[in-house]
């Protein structure tokens with residue numbers, strides 16, 4: 001997996017928080033697994049689970065980003081140990097990410113059905129999976145991705161009227177035509193070509209630099225997409241960037257229908273809008289005092305993400321529940 005990929009950042013973060021809770025990591029190498037012979041695959045799986053013992057609890061971060069067949073084989077190997085409990089953390093559902101992957105849905109749900117407990121990104125995702133054959137009754141909802149960071153590395157900018165967006169313009173093409181007066185700071189390796197006048201290209205930053213720069217820029221963090229199939233997915237998954245912005249202390253702008261809409265409104269963490277035009281208007285109309293209040297509420301909430309409490313809560317609560325009838 002690419003060093004900078006969001007999936008990798010998220011999985012490493014969960015593993016790191018698990019280690020802080022005294023879990024042992026079973027690292028999984030991401031590779032072209034179709035090149036393995038059955039013997040090679042078997043040896044590899046044994047290596048991954050070498051420290052596993054009967055009665056252990058295993059958190060399976062799904063997908064491993066190898067093939068579904070690989071994940072199924074690994075789970076079968078884990079399942080050979082008596083009394084093992086498997087808690088599957090659904091990071092991403094490949095079948096829902098791209099329309100061309102939809103055919104994988106049934107097999108993916110069959111894979112989830114082999115877990116004793118599920119950590120799902122949202123209630124929407126759980127309900128959707130149930131409608132398509134999910135039978136696991138024990139689950140909890142994760143809600144947000146944490147973004148562990150030392151708050152002393154962050155700034156407190158009073159700037160209100162700017163937007164920040166972390167994402168590749170090839171995947172989120174709306175940034176290529178940014179023609180609003182409100183400046184948009186783009187965090188991505190490549191700038192759109194031609195670059196819109198009010199788009200400030202920040203380049204790719206590592207996690208710490210990104211958080212620091214976001215806090216320096218101030219304004220709002222934007223969670224947006226190009227609609228269509230991707231939008232259907234965002235009503236069920238958790239945008240990683242949402243946790244990033246909030247941990248940096250920035251209120252957010254999110255599209256209506258996103259899985260964590262309620263949480264954002266309830267805690268005064270930003271605006272839920274149907275269009276970018278609406279977002280621009282809301283920001284234009286917002287008084288400095290209202291922004292300061294929103295920011296203060298966001299900074300209070302950010303402590304949860306900065307200290308990894310969403311992940312800690314999910315991991316410990318899942319154990320608590322899976323060991324009970």
Ligand SMILES: O=c1ccn([C@@H]2O[C@H](COP(=O)(O)OP(=O)(O)O)[C@@H](O)[C@H]2O)c(=O)[nH]1
Nearest residue numbers: 006166167187188204205207239240241244
């Ligand atoms: O300069 C950058 C831009 C992005 N990111 C990371 O990439 C995430 C956003 O990636 P993506 O758009 O793929 O994720 P999504 O929000 O769709 O889950 C951010 O939250 C950051 O963790 C980063 O570290 N540096």
